[in-house]
Amino acid sequence: MLWDKESRVLRRRKAEILPSPNIWYHAGAYEIENRAQDADGEIWRVLAGLRDWAGLDVVDVGCGDGFHLPLFAERARSVIGVEPHAPLLARARKRIADHPTISVKRGAAQRIPLPDASADLVHARTAYFFGPGCEPGLLEAERVLRPGGTLAIVDLDVSAEPYGRWMRSDLPHYDPVEVEKFFAGQGFSCRRVATRWRFTDVESMESVLRIEFSPRVARLAIAEVMRDNGVSSGEITIPVGYRVHVRNKPTGMLLPHSSSSDSGSSSPRML
Numbered sequence: 413m414l415w416d417k418e419s420r421v422l423r424r425r426k427a428e429i430l431p432s433p434n435i436w437y438h439a440g441a442y443e444i445e446n447r448a449q450d451a452d453g454e455i456w457r458v459l460a461g462l463r464d465w466a467g468l469d470v471v472d473v474g475c476g477d478g479f480h481l482p483l484f485a486e487r488a489r490s491v492i493g494v495e496p497h498a499p500l501l502a503r504a505r506k507r508i509a510d511h512p513t514i515s516v517k518r519g520a521a522q523r524i525p526l527p528d529a530s531a532d533l534v535h536a537r538t539a540y541f542f543g544p545g546c547e548p549g550l551l552e553a554e555r556v557l558r559p560g561g562t563l564a565i566v567d568l569d570v571s572a573e574p575y576g577r578w579m580r581s582d583l584p585h586y587d588p589v590e591v592e593k594f595f596a597g598q599g600f601s602c603r604r605v606a607t608r609w610r611f612t613d614v615e616s617m618e619s620v621l622r623i624e625f626s627p628r629v630a631r632l633a634i635a636e637v638m639r640d641n642g643v644s645s646g647e648i649t650i651p652v653g654y655r656v657h658v659r660n661k662p663t664g665m666l667l668p669h670s671s672s673s674d675s676g677s678s679s680p681r682m683l
């Protein structure tokens with residue numbers, strides 16, 4: 413019976429995980445990708461402007477192998493990475509071994525292994541929160557946040573040239589307008605961020621585009637990048653757009669409406 417229960421739990425956990433072939437199967441190329449991303453620190457600037465985490469408690473949901481954890485830890489009081497894929501968790505543990513304020517836990521966005529109201533900033537970058545269907549994770553993030561806390565979801569902007577066009581070639585059914593409507597309907601504001609990915613050499617750039625796209629689209633993308641960078645250049649850059657969806661948890665208590673002018677309304681009001 414115990415075995416039955418355990419296997420049910422394992423099946424449920426597996427169903428909750430979204431496959432991420434890039435980071436799961438190509439650790440080296442994904443590390444190159446993370447180092448190349450946001451070469452000018454634009455995403456970090458926008459995040460810090462929306463919610464400065466200096467001295468606060470940060471949770472990174474879908475933290476992968478923990479690349480962003482030490483960066484948050486430079487100013488946060490504590491940083492917790494949450495990741496469902498065990499091999500990545502092991503790599504994240506290695507990365508944070510010398511960082512006393514960082515820890516990692518196995519879990520998923522739908523079941524964050526943390527108490528209610530224990531975090532000031534919940535951050536997720538290109539992980540799980542891709543639009544309709546991520547409502548269970550939104551509820552969990554809200555549970556884990558303290559009143560006044562912030563949920564920041566960083567994702568690729570599929571409408572931005574040229575990277576977004578390459579993504580759309582591989583994902584013809586992805587509808588960026590529907591995704592943005594979804595987040596707006598859930599109370600998020602959206603900031604578009606123009607960034608550059610910067611590679612030290614052609615081989616690095618090629619290895620990353622090959623794990624992100626189908627062989628046909630990768631060939632096309634690599635040819636475009638080479639054309640735009642000039643054949644002889646050492647450093648290679650690619651313009652890549654991101655969206656940062658942000659929502660703050662209300663600070664006050666929620667009470668049912670009671671004033672006469674609101675009679676008949678059942679929506680809550682803030683104190």
Ligand SMILES: C[S@@+](CC[C@H](N)C(=O)[O-])C[C@H]1O[C@@H](n2cnc3c(N)ncnc32)[C@H](O)[C@@H]1O
Nearest residue numbers: 428429430432474475476497520521537539540
């Ligand atoms: C593209 S990777 C991004 C990793 C990391 N955020 C980064 O930027 O380096 C997506 C991550 O989401 C994780 N993931 C998959 N399903 C998830 C879920 N239900 N909840 C949280 N993370 C999930 C994957 O295992 C993977 O580590």
